[in-house]
């Protein structure tokens with residue numbers, strides 16, 4: 001049997017041959033990476049855990065709560081409540097679902113559901129548009145400035161009695177920009193509005209910038225925040241987190257699974273069955289590898305981002321925005337732009353958004369990977 005499974009694994013590998021691998025160091029177009037070996041070990045050890053049922057996996061449920069508590073403290077609110085979910089997309093939907101239902105609890109709403117609005121930067125992630133679609137809300141998109149940060153003044157102008165929530169992005173998918181969450185928080189407070197922060201990518205990066213802007217629960221207006229351990233924190237996929245200033249903010253999305261084997265039937269997420277192993281691996285990282293480990297990891301990612309930026313600029317790329325986080329959006333020079341297909345065929349994966357190339361410098365990217373990329377870009381230069 002053992003030989004048989006070895007054989008089958010080789011066969012599966014051959015079936016997967018056309019996949020790229022994060023281990024190759026050639027993937028610059030993705031916010032995911034490979035987890036450290038010790039994290040893989042923890043993940044594999046606890047592979048059977050289903051964090052979707054706290055009656056069967058009571059210990060796993062406690063660890064999920066510990067993860068939320070640790071993250072609450074990390075994001076300046078030790079009493080935050082929330083859940084681990086499948087990723088940033090689900091976390092955004094859950095956050096905005098809670099915001100909508102919280103709003104709908106106000107009696108005698110004069111409009112139809114589909115007339116209510118969420119005000120978002122035009123550069124929002126697709127999952128915010130999915131949330132609006134699923135929740136039957138109108139997406140009101142606000143332009144961004146030259147640094148790809150939302151124009152807060154326009155956000156305020158757009159607020160009306162139909163506004164359910166404002167969304168701010170702390171770590172933009174394409175530009176790495178960080179909206180002025182401090183301004184958005186004041187606007188939200190002044191207008192009695194829910195502020196949802198999408199820090200899926202930036203949550204574990206922004207705190208390690210030299211002069212980090214405020215973006216989390218330290219700002220009173222922030223009611224919900226998304227941060228994805230399966231991005232910069234290096235957790236195995238799937239793990240995103242949705243945090244609420246207070247767990248009570250999510251009480252209007254509670255559904256029950258009454259046929260469960262014990263008393264814990266409450267659910268505040270979209271998915272039911274979910275990977276306990278990923279949550280336990282996240283707990284391992286936060287509690288045992290620790291914040292200093294994360295700090296070092298992000299320091300290296302930022303240094304490599306600065307290095308890549310310099311090398312790209314030497315080649316004639318125009319890097320846009322403040323380029324603070326480990327994502328670079330850059331206009332390639334014509335001679336390089338033409339070589340995209342060739343790069344793709346050689347296994348390089350670089351994001352593309354209109355005429356921009358997008359480089360995500362995940363913490364697992366090493367200096368030699370950048371050097372190799374640059375030398376390929378320099379070929380026939």
Ligand code: 0PR
Pocket residue numbers: 029030031032086087088089090092125127169171172173198199200201228240
């Ligand atoms: N919010 C922001 C700001 C994001 O950048 C992303 C994902 C999400 C929410 C949604 O997160 P999940 O993908 O966990 O649901 N950003 C990446 C992107 O769209 C996701 C990704 C990762 C896509 C790796 C491709 C890939 O290879 O680029």
